[in-house]
Amino acid sequence: GAVVSQHPSRVICKSGTSVKIECRSLDFQATTMFWYRQFPKQSLMLMATSNEGSKATYEQGVEKDKFLINHASLTLSTLTVTSAHPEDSSFYICSAGFYGYTFGSGTRLTVV
Amino acid sequence: AQTVTQSQPEMSVQEAETVTLSCTYDTSESDYYLFWYKQPPSRQMILVIRQEAYKQQNATENRFSVNFQKAAKSFSLKISDSQLGDAAMYFCAYRSARETSGSRLTFGEGTQLTVNP
Numbered sequence: 001g002a003v004v005s006q007h008p009s010r011v012i013c014k015s016g017t018s019v020k021i022e023c024r025s026l027d028f029q030a031t032t033m034f035w036y037r038q039f040p041k042q043s044l045m046l047m048a049t050s051n052e053g054s055k056a057t058y059e060q061g062v063e064k065d066k067f068l069i070n071h072a073s074l075t076l077s078t079l080t081v082t083s084a085h086p087e088d089s090s091f092y093i094c095s096a097g098f099y100g101y102t103f104g105s106g107t108r109l110t111v112v
Numbered sequence: 113a114q115t116v117t118q119s120q121p122e123m124s125v126q127e128a129e130t131v132t133l134s135c136t137y138d139t140s141e142s143d144y145y146l147f148w149y150k151q152p153p154s155r156q157m158i159l160v161i162r163q164e165a166y167k168q169q170n171a172t173e174n175r176f177s178v179n180f181q182k183a184a185k186s187f188s189l190k191i192s193d194s195q196l197g198d199a200a201m202y203f204c205a206y207r208s209a210r211e212t213s214g215s216r217l218t219f220g221e222g223t224q225l226t227v228n229p
Contacts (some may be wrong), residue, residue: 031214032214034216034217038155041201041222041224042221042222043203043219043220043221043222044157044203044217044219046216046217049214049216091155093155093157095157095217099145099162099207100145100147100159100162101159101207101217102159103149103156103157105154105155105156106155106156
């Protein structure tokens, strides 16, 4: 079945620095990947849709300049949180696949 | 726009008993997919079961089955013989069938299931 690998699983960074999160499709090519943010005990909130070879589509209210998405190949999408601040601390999850999407294991970001 | 509603924020069940989680959705489309995902404390999202809207037969995966009522736009999940490992947050989700890999998932708010020994 479709496997999506996400790294890192946890990251702690200082306020003002940037953090990159990778999402890879291991056994299939993903022209589209999705990036979500999830707060504790809440549902997943779609941040953006990543399209291979083109610009990502961001949801309303998501800062494009803060959350940079690059989908340079059919197996890799990256989310870079730029100039991170404590309010960016959250759980970030990617997904891709067919019909029933497969999710990465998520990244817990803590900004101190 | 499509919406998905889970009206039960929390549910509990005794081990070995049966529990049903509710989900309703709103859409103007006729062809779509519905899913139930499980998110245990590890926070890994796991696909539990999938239903294609064009299929009248309710999907079943071992102890998990759905009651899909298309006209009523209802999609409940029944867990039989509940096990401690079933304890998790369960999300109902909707996806348009227009594209095989490009349509977003719309999630419900989630139902936290507790399994009591």
